[in-house]
Amino acid sequence: MANKTQSKLRFEDWRGLSHKPDTFYLAYGSNLCRERMAARCPDAVPAGTAKIPGFRLLFKKSGSGFYATIEQDANCFVPAAVYRISEYDEALLNRYEGYPKYYYKRYFQLPIRTPAGGRLKGQKKCMAYVLHEERLLGEPSMEYYRILDIGYETWGFDVETLDKGLSDSIGVKPAREYIERFQKQ
8 A cells, every 4th residue: 555544444554654743734624623633633743824825715515514625716815724743643534534535635835834933944745635626515513613713713813714714605694694693602
């Protein structure tokens, strides 16, 4: 098997996976929550933040609801938390994200801002999970939206990107009403 994290693994095959965090992973959805990420990926280390240029945030149908994804749009960017993950973590994420049934992987060369405000040297190859484009747009649950809202606050991202993603997914008026209900909770 050329890359063990690219296909389904039997549990016994996981023993040989590396635990060294050497892959940059872009989190723009529920993995913005550090506690969730730590539970899902025990080897993950926060590396900083990045902007995914030429993409916008949307909410699309996956197995059990509507979740964050990115889609090309030359006039937008999506902020992301960057983690260094291991081969083992990537295998866990593949299973969690429903790769390749619901999500595929997309790679970007991006500059990364460190938590201290500096930059890592050069651009880094970063991986993100992206829902297949043919998936239907829709309204995320309030619970899921709250996780993202808290994540945006935690990482210092402008919540306007999150609100625009909702509006682009369900329409301006329904998004306005959704956000009003969300803020009352």
